[in-house]
Amino acid sequence: MAAEPMLAKVSEPDGWDRAPGYSRARVRFTDGNWRSATLLGWRHREDHWYAHLRWQDGATEWRAYDPRFIRPE
Secondary structure, eight states: OOOOBSSOEESOOOSEEEOOSOSEEEEEBTTSOEEEEEEEEEEEETTEEEEEEEOTTSOEEEEEOOTTTEEEO
């Protein structure tokens, strides 16, 4: 089984946007390794934050923010 990001994948959330304070991020994967991603932006809804990420293969997706699994590069 291929390693997956430890941040939960979500469909594009509603809410308001915020520009990222940094553009490069490290994301922890289920195999324990940290991988690089481009942080395209943040979205906030109610009491949750979401990160819009672009992976090295060019794919983009939204992930639920969890400070244990994402950090500035």
